[in-house]
Amino acid sequence: MSNQYILRKRNGYSESLFIQGVWVDRARLEEKFWSGINKNGTVVSEGLGPCWEWTRSTNSNGYGKIFLKKVCAHGTPKRTVFIATHRLSYIVAHGPIPDMLVLRHRCNNPPCANPAHLLLGTQVDNMADAWRDGLIKPMKGEDAPGAILTEEQVVWARQCAQDRTVQLKEIAAQVGMSENGLIAAIYGTTWPHIPGDLPPRRRSRRHISEALPEVRQCLADGMSDESLTAHFGVHKLTMRRWIKIANE
Numbered sequence: 001m002s003n004q005y006i007l008r009k010r011n012g013y014s015e016s017l018f019i020q021g022v023w024v025d026r027a028r029l030e031e032k033f034w035s036g037i038n039k040n041g042t043v044v045s046e047g048l049g050p051c052w053e054w055t056r057s058t059n060s061n062g063y064g065k066i067f068l069k070k071v072c073a074h075g076t077p078k079r080t081v082f083i084a085t086h087r088l089s090y091i092v093a094h095g096p097i098p099d100m101l102v103l104r105h106r107c108n109n110p111p112c113a114n115p116a117h118l119l120l121g122t123q124v125d126n127m128a129d130a131w132r133d134g135l136i137k138p139m140k141g142e143d144a145p146g147a148i149l150t151e152e153q154v155v156w157a158r159q160c161a162q163d164r165t166v167q168l169k170e171i172a173a174q175v176g177m178s179e180n181g182l183i184a185a186i187y188g189t190t191w192p193h194i195p196g197d198l199p200p201r202r203r204s205r206r207h208i209s210e211a212l213p214e215v216r217q218c219l220a221d222g223m224s225d226e227s228l229t230a231h232f233g234v235h236k237l238t239m240r241r242w243i244k245i246a247n248e
């Protein structure tokens with residue numbers, strides 16, 4: 001059930017909102033909202049005017065939240081339904097928030113629920129805002145989510161590439177990552193902060209006739225197309241042509 005839209009229902013007595021999958025009484029919800037809002041909050045910039053700050057409970061990100069209902073359905077665990085105050089404010093002022101979109105704060109003040117400070121955007125926009133405002137610190141090296149390599153392994157892999165002692169493929173197998181990922185680490189696309197020289201990329205240094213014996217050797221060693229491309233520092237289409245010729 002979508003939790004992104006509101007339907008209004010007049011049952012003759014009161015108006016209800018359908019929100020987060022439950023029906024709530026509109027008048028009571030608005031009363032709750034206004035009783036926790038300070039309309040003279042922070043003024044982030046003159047143009048924007050004051051924030052409407054939520055003064056009650058917030059979640060761990062600082063967004064205000066309002067308790068809607070406890071839902072008890074037979075056979076399923078109880079569910080407590082909350083709505084974020086800025087979302088509620090936006091929905092009431094501007095209408096539904098389409099699925100897949102998020103609300104962004106122009107004022108960068110999470111407890112603010114001033115609809116004039118809220119913009120619809122994608123999650124990507126939201127992340128871009130956070131980067132711009134320094135809320136997200138770039139994680140690097142072993143701290144980065146999904147990091148496979150350790151710093152020590154990167155140093156070792158770069159050394160191997162420099163000396164050409166161990167094949168890329170073998171290193172990749174040993175550290176348990178893809179060759180492409182390894183190439184990125186070795187040539188500094190990732191892990192750029194590790195001190196020391198990067199192994200030189202073998203920039204299209206020579207004519208195919210000169211490279212051919214080595215290409216053949218590498219192919220015989222079972223080097224992949226990606227590794228060859230990185231190894232010789234040529235465009236992948238060039239490499240494809242070289243491989244074709246080497247195999248003739």
Ligand SMILES: [Zn+2]
Nearest residue numbers: 051107112117
């Ligand atoms: Zn604001």
